[in-house]
Amino acid sequence: MHLPTIISLVLVLFVLIPPGEACPLVCICKWKGGKQTVSCRNQGLDTLPDGIDPETQVLDISGNKLGVLPKHAFARAGLLNLQKIHVSNSRLTQIDAGAFSELINLVEVDLSDNYLPAVPSLAFKETPFVRDLNLGGNPIKRLKNGAFRFLPQLVKLDLSRCQVSDVEDQAFAHLAILETLKLNSNLLPILSNYTVKSLSQLHGVELHDNPWECDCRLRDLKLWIETKNIPHPISPTCHSPQRLSGRRFSELPVSEFACPPRIVWEGGGGGGVRQVGVVEGDNATFDCAFEAVPSPVVRWYLFGRPILNNTILSFSRKFIIFEENWKSSLVLTNTNLKDGGDFFCVVENSAGFVEANFSLEILPLPPYQNILDTSHIVVVVLAVVTILIMLAIGIGVFLWYRWRLAKQRAAQSYKGNGHGPPGGELLTPVKPPRISYDYEINSGSLVHQNGFKTHHAHHGKGGGGDSNTADNPDLILETNNTSNYQEHGGLGGEEESNNSELNWEQASLSYRNLGYATEYPTDYGLPIIHENSVYSDDTHSTAFYPLPPHPNGAIPHNVSLPLSNGCSSTVMSGVWNKNKVGARITAPNARDSPDEGYQEGYVGTDV
Structure with missing residues (x-):
């Protein structure tokens, strides 16, 4: 038999070797790190190659053109012992539900640098023991609530270099033991307080390279990083507001993470001038409701001058200011026709200020209505009481004088008659x-x-x-x-x-x-x-x-x-x-x- 013929027979036999007994020609099969590893990187594959040993524990098919991972893709290939799967940069646009089904030993999955628009939550429905998931480099824009609900054992999660701009409050709710989170290089402006609270066991985080809006919505994140002492290799940088742009979290106090106040009008409606009309003699009340973090300072102005609480205008007219439940109320008592004008409520904190304008109109009393002013009523009452007291004192003095005079006359009369004083009074x-x-x-x-x-x-x-x-x-x-x-x-x-x-x-x-x-x-x-x-x-x-x-x-x-x-x-x-x-x-x-x-x-x- 000629030598070329023998070589050809060997090649045919190598290709025809049953699965588990040989390594595909496009792959490299070897032991690495104590695990049987098959690497088929950058082979231009659009499907899984045949002939992979079922005992394979690590499979790397990155750099191919797979596009889609169908349902039961690895189970049909008999790769039920897989512990790690690397499918990065493989132009994946879709991973069907159940694609990783029956892989009960799977603990690590790398799906980075693909075209996945969302977290393939259903693909992990039958892989409850996955501990490391890399989704970095995918055009994922939003992390929805419950996105990782089938991955309760997840310890490391990489979402870096995605396009995430919105993280819902309960997106990480099921990751109770998550220790490392990478969210760097995304489009995140904020992280809600609920999102931060769900990451109670986090030991490391990367948040840099995001357009952070350093306002009150990041206040809890700032407090969380400082109080929990969470390691972060690079401190995040503020993108807005303008006064904080380019400044790192580490150099800002918590008080700087503030939201500018916002006026909340009762019954809805936008800004503008609010009309307040009262009848002369009644009290005028101006309610200024607002929202602001941290708590703002509220000031009231009239004709450009600040109004202080309990400012007395006259005997019965003054300003009273009440503040409670994110609302400041200004009361002008006993109004008169001269009190009409524009009142301003200015709400201010470290993030800025906002103002509300109120226009007061005093309506005159009807001609037939003759109502005493409050001050007049008080004066009349005091005068009447004073007169009654003086009258009572005068009557008392007069009666006492009459009594003393009668007593003296009686004593003189009894004295002249030789008898003792009346009533048995003896000397x-x-x-x-x-x-x-x-x-x-x-x-x-x-x-x-x-x-x-x-x-x-x-x-x-x-x-x-x-x-x-x-x-x-x-x-x-x-x-x-x-x-x-x-x-x-x-x-x-x-x-x-x-x-x-x-x-x-x-x-x-x-x-x-x-x-x-x-x-x-x-x-x-x-x-x-x-x-x-x-x-x-x-x-x-x-x-x-x-x-x-x-x-x-x-x-x-x-x-x-x-x-x-x-x-x-x-x-x-x-x-x-x-x-x-x-x-x-x-x-x-x-x-x-x-x-x-x-x-x-x-x-x-x-x-």
Whole structure:
């Protein structure tokens, strides 16, 4: 057999070797990294080559013209043991659902630099253990919610160099253990807060080369990178706003990631001037609702001048500013016709400011309507209250003065009559010094048959006692309970009698004969003026007191005076003290002490 024939037979036998027993001519089969690897790179293949060993673990068919990976593409080739598949730069435009079905050991897939417009989610429905997926370099514009829901074990995800401009909030929701994410070199302006929160286990991220809009929407991303200390080899750079363009995240504080305020009109509608009309006297309210991150500062202006809270315009007119729930309200109380004008609400933060314009129109009151101004009402009320208070005070003072005047008059009246003040009001008893007088009394009976006892005192050394006695306010007659009438005291000269007494001749005469009860009288032994006796409060020196009849009926000749009824009686002469409030007379069976017999509250002098 010729040699060329033998070589041809060998080649035919090599091609006809059953799968698993040989390596396709367009591929390289070798052990690499402890795994059986088949590489068919850049062979211009439009389908999988036949004859690949089923025990192959790594298959690299990158750089071909595959276009589409049909359903069960690898299962039909018997490559169920594949762990890694590399199909990069193969002009793939479509990967059918189930293309990787039955590859339960698949852990790594490289689909980079193809023409895939979206993440082939359904292709991985039966490959739950994929840990590394590279989709970089595909024209993927949007990452939809649940794009990786069949890849819960994914640890590394490369989406760099795509055209991603929008990442939905739940796009990474199922990647609970994702550690590395590459989103660099895309068209991403923002990443929402929800997207960032779903990447709680991330240990490395690449975000550079994106047109980042460094406003409030990136605030959470900035905080997340700083607080979690996420490694990022290259710091992202701001593309906008203009004030932050070209500046890196690492050199900006969180406060710079702000959104300019936006006015939110109630009931919708755009900007422009808002008309506010109120009736004169009513309150005018301007509501300025807004949105801004971070919280802005709100200022109100009128005629170019700022309005401060609680600015007082007049007695009842002022500005009040309320701020709550992203709304600032300005209230002008008690408006008048001069308050019309344009009011401005300016909302400002680190990202910029926005303003809202309000035009106030004051409507006059109808001609027939006469409504008091609030200030007028307050003044009237205060005036009425003041008048009532003053009137009450005046009435109180007048009544008090009348009461005091009546009390003084009553006291003077009782004082003149010799009685105590009304209502039983008593004064502290005070005993004045004893004053003695000279008496000249002849012996004789002091008892007249009509029951009156009289005494006429003669003062001095020679008589003339009537006039002196009448003018002496301190002379008080005192009697003592003895059996015989005796005369005491000096009858002449400078000698004073401190204990002159007139004694009853009948020692057995009792109080009952005088009209008293047998017990100690309640008037402390002072005599009671008989209803038939005569008492005068003038300057006469003669006083009449009721007495029991004398047994002998004798009357001293020098003291006998006529009574009003024509009878004679003995007159006891005495003059009340100058206060005219009391006297002391010692009756039979009465006490002998000069300190006794004073009625409480009365002042007198005994002689």
